[in-house]
Amino acid sequence: MERAVDIVGKLKGGEIKPAELVEECLEKIERLNPKINAFVTLNEKAIEEAKKADVSTPLAGLPIAIKDNVETRGDKDDVLLKVLRKLRSRRGCCAC
Structure with missing residues (x-):
């Protein structure tokens, strides 16, 4: 590597x-x-x-x-919670 x-x-x-x-x-x-x-x-x-x-x-x-506990605009951020699986973030991480 x-x-x-x-x-x-x-x-x-x-x-x-x-x-x-x-x-x-x-x-x-x-x-x-x-x-x-x-x-x-x-x-x-x-x-x-x-x-x-x-x-x-x-x-x-x-x-x-990027670990999915960081919100990334437009991507799924489910943090392995089934209830969040279909949601897409509208916010970006940090100051994005």
């Missing part, structure tokens, strides 16, 4: 494009998630957004995972 700082270096150096990195991550999630059940919701626009990433900014293009 590579360190985030090394991946960011590859992004900035042009060795890998953000969309390629996201595709790799999504493939790994698809392969492993049935066993570990770590991801409930994925950003359906992740590849599209990665194609627009400006890799000259810090950490841009680096995929991240």
Whole structure:
């Protein structure tokens, strides 16, 4: 497993494009998630957004995972509570 700082270096150096990195991550999630059940919701626009990433900014293009107890506008934030499963947040986290 590579360190985030090394991946960011590859992004900035042009060795890998953000969309390629996201595709790799999504493939790994698809392969492993049935066993570990770590991801409930994925950003359906992740590849599209990665194609627009400006890799000259810090950490841009680096995929991240956010625990679902943090509200993310437009995504499901069920905190594993069945009553919240179908709700989508209208607010963003923190000052978003």
